[in-house]
Amino acid sequence: MKFLKNGLSRRQILKTTAGTTAGAAAYSLGLGGRAPAYAQSGTSIRVLSVEDPFLFALRDTIGDFTEQTGIDVELESLSYDAMQARLVTSFVSNTSDADVVTVDQMWTGQYIDNGWIRPLDEFAAGDADLDITDFMPEVLYSLNTWRGHLATLPVAAYAQGVMYRRSVADTLGLDIPDADGSWTWDAYTDTIAAMNGQNVNGTDMFGTVICGSQPTPIVHMFTQAAASYGARWFESFPASPEWDFTPTVTSPEMLAAVEQYARLYELSPPEAINYLWFDAGTRFSTGDIGMFYWWTPYFYLIKNNGYMTGEPSVVADDYGIAPLPVAGSTPQVISLGGWSFGIPSTTEKADAAWEFLKWSTSAATQKAMGLVDTYNYQFSDFARRSLYDDSDLLSIYPYLPTQAGMLAQGNGKIARPPAPVYTTLEGIMGLELNKVLIGQQSADEALSTMNDLFLNTLRGNFLIPYSLPSFDDTPEATQALISSLA
Amino acid sequence: MESHTRPLRRLVIYALLALMMLFFIGPIIWFVLLAIRPPATAFATPPVLLFEPTADAIWHTLVDPGANAKQARNSLIVALGAVLLNLPFSVPAAYSLSRFRLRSKKFIMLWYLGLLMAPPIAFLIPYFVLMTQIGLSGTYLSMILVLQTLIIPFSVWLMKSFIDEVPRELEEAARVDGASWHVIMLRITLPLVRPGLIVTSMFAFVFAWNNAAFPLVLSSQQTATLPIGTLNYFASTGVTWSFIATAAVVAMLPPMLIFLVFDRYVVRGLTFGAVKG
């Protein structure tokens, strides 16, 4: 505190200290032994994490971090809503008490633009320990970059993929393709329709299961279909030198996706209308669902009977993974999601926080998290390429190569574009879609209402016309950023 | 009274009573069972009534709440703090409104009531900004203070009704003997409205203990209370019913125990007027 008053930031002090001890630290690291003397040794940082599967694995490995760096970690976890409420209010008043925070990819832009978190470029540049080229560029593009800056680092990366019951497909003689781009949404729906209502080994099957609850769950699932169909939310954002937020949700592609989603609901248990994220996965693991698509963490979550119980479910040895269908010749786009850590501007322990970011997202830590078996092995959401052909991990998570293929086709910024008022738009989209599923309106009506409400919101928030500087946010720009930081 | 009751009527009354208890208490028992039953039987159809509870689950529910312990302690601090802060504010106000002639008495009483009109959820962000400006955000005190907006109005109304029932003759006698107003209030009136103080404090405790909105933004990782804890088990990739039920049971027990222990005050307190003075 005193340092601050004298106009010297804590960080500057630490930088100098780090300089003098760098040699010693590098030496001990080089020997592969314990690294006892880090500059931050003895400090304690607060990490605010969202409550998600990765947290359990992280919690079990966090002792290693303290052992390696001498930095103590206070790990607090909150549900997404509570975390977001806490974070935004504390940022508005400049009083975040955490040194590392979980940043939702939909809010990354706002966090950076408002100066709530600090860009990581200066930390990453030239830090060889980071090994930034090992991160999948699609993940960094979708989750972690904004306006050409590295904003956060991914601690868990999700794509979406298909899960189906092997025994059901075998019994009914249905062929589930395992090569990319080999089946269409129509074929996917036909397969589901063929499973629906069948009695397989004494269980009456539903073809599929969807998430119907508004606002977030239905949008997360629907937008995967929409992205596959080639639908876009806006005229040109974010991969464009001139951002134009004019909504394009009345396009034929979006209409096809809504009709597809409504068809899938007809082949789902009717109570799916109220299903949140996890309900769909939980339902699949009870054994009466033929096939569904969802975030990749469910590849391992469905093995368990209930969340974090560690008890195997009835489908544990009876499910397969398949790539998502495509819409004709439209190039596949997979929705990417997950969780990332960032460093709030308010922290005085930025260097220690950076050590934590680097450690938690490193290949070694991520692998250790994947090997935690407290709850029957529950973490395979790697953002690091090198882990997808790691033999230890492959023996536990045999689907990793398929998952890597899904991530490689990922573009989270198309599926759910991180526009400045995304959550409001998500609320609108969720409600209108939900009304289609319950038969209160047709897909056409929903999209035209959605378009009007999008327009109102975007105009009301001064995003149409867009007058602030644009940034041509393309995967290539992220690639260039990675090269410059490597 | 009992002697007037005919057997048939009595049978009907007991049948109604049993039905009522099943409706109101059954769900609570069902939730407690969820906390200690094997997870596989949680959603069985038909419902499983008999099961062997896991010793581990009972231990974590009733003896060692683990991660819930810190939040339970925080809830306790906030709720007790809210009760203690409430009394010195609401009791003198209630006493004054009951005993003295205030020109704007009606207005003041209705004003207290009107405070409950505003939606608390809308005030979360302003309260956060306010508490930050006075350096209190994340502290127990911030929650304790803000809870007063719900607790004081309720307490003033309740306490006033209790004090109204204390015969004025008692105070009058003391006054004639030369006792001043504060001696009268502290030595004569307050001891007589002890049941009222207890009932008021019980409700204040329960309102504070159960409040989920304010801690949502006003608590920090150090001061988070139980309702925030239960929400955490309702995560985006899974809901852990046995965890939720365990946390919920920890959250349910203290208020229930308080109401059971102080049961005689609940009605005796609220019916103070029926007790012959």
Added chain:
Amino acid sequence: MATIPVATTAPSGRRTLMAYLPYLLVAPSVILLLGLIAYPLVFALKNSFYFWNLQTSATPVGFVGFANYRMVLESPEFFSSLINTLILTISGTALEFGLGLAIALLLATRLKGMSVARALLIMPTTIAPIVVGFLFRYMYDPQGGIITWLMASIGLDLPVQGILGSTNTSLLAILIADVWQWTPFFAIILYAGLLSVPVSLLEAARLDGASAWVLFWRIKFPFIMRTALIILILRFMQLFNTFDLVLVLTRGGPGTSSRTLGYTLYQQGLIDFNIGMASATTWLVVIIVNAIVGLYIFFAFRKWEW
């Protein structure tokens, strides 16, 4: 009622103090509450006229007149939220009062075991609403929830989407959870009111040959009305602002069938972080509740002894 004549007999030096004493005793609570309530109300009033959306800017951007109010009133959720809230609030308070009164009369028979029943009965009221939400979500579960199973066992036709998943039953499901939690509160307080009816009065009426019906409406009911008036309005205001139950049970769905103003406010404020719109909604709610409560107070408290 006789009021102690303050100040008239006090020594002259303390005269001023004694004259102000009644106000001095009330003042601390009023000042504390004013301090706590004025800030958010003024904050909301000011920001309801400003464009301030935390998704786009950390600070208020500019004065926009009534634009926030217009946006709120034009949004498709507002009126369905208002109507749902009114349905929930009015039917909730009425049901809780009616059932609570019936139970209070039952308890007042004072048969053996009634005191134990009464002591246990209050339990639902002591539970956090968010926990009640979880409890009912568990019991309403379409697959293996005990309420679903019970309803199906007695041959009721449940909606295929589940109790929480049908537009016909979602609001009712929230209502039932609230009635479950708060009926005991009414019952206990009304029971206390019944006990306060002077026995001599009842005996006298009985000697005059009054029927149980007459006894209730002419003697008991007027006695408990005083308490009832207050708890009715307390519950009304609480229920009007309810959001925890909706958050856990339905998130306002399906469609807008169970969306309440409290939940809409939660979404505008803590999910969308649109301070301007949330502030406008806040003031609309304050105005609406004020109008209802004002009318209620005008009629119900006319004969009130202060």
